[in-house]
């Protein structure tokens with residue numbers, strides 16, 4: 273479970289003020305809101321990439337507010353993907369496992385599983401600079417989930433994908449969520465993503481988060497899909 277308590281962030285003239293939210297394990301929450309509302313700023317603050325001026329972040333009752341990003345069990349897919357261009361796709365996927373000193377055989381198995389689930393096995397030895405936009409997005413998702421984080425933060429991961437790739441990525445995300453029990457916070461501007469992926473929807477407006485009462489979960493969030501990623505002991 274992740275709990276954000278009264279988070280305050282100052283970014284130039286922009287402010288997030290007393291933002292609170294909570295995600296249960298395996299819960300899929302979509303975060304919507306207008307351009308510039310602070311969705312990216314909020315995700316960056318939760319994963320430790322933005323300094324917060326007040327408030328706290330708790331992962332399973334552990335206060336991680338002052339921990340560096342790599343010490344938090346939080347996977348992040350940034351809006352601009354930001355793959356490590358000096359590494360192969362395989363090494364991008366392995367990165368989160370390496371920094372957490374996961375044994376090599378487990379690491380290799382995990383990379384293989386994630387690559388299969390996201391259908392990027394054929395890309396493993398490529399450089400990220402030679403990927404299409406959709407391929408790069410899938411690699412970024414793989415890098416974020418390979419170390420089996422407790423929470424995954426996704427900043428518009430489906431933007432710009434064609435319908436078939438979009439479906440594949442949605443299925444892989446749902447499989448990951450079902451198999452690992454990770455909670456997912458997913459930023460999108462697309463109501464259809466919310467309908468497909470969300471258990472509930474939050475709206476960020478005027479620096480504050482509120483529940484979208486109009487949203488009713490359709491139950492279409494992949495509960496009928498077979499998980500393809502196995503859970504490994506931490």
Ligand SMILES: Nc1ncnc2c1ncn2[C@@H]1O[C@H](COP(=O)(O)OP(=O)(O)OP(=O)(O)O)[C@@H](O)[C@H]1O
Nearest residue numbers: 283284285286305306307308309310311312313314
């Ligand atoms: N490094 C920065 N320095 C100063 N202001 C910033 C910085 N990064 C973002 N901002 C400002 O903070 C506000 C929130 O930006 P943010 O990217 O979090 O919004 P968003 O909701 O993710 O927008 P979008 O839907 O367009 O992606 C904007 O007004 C933006 O101009």
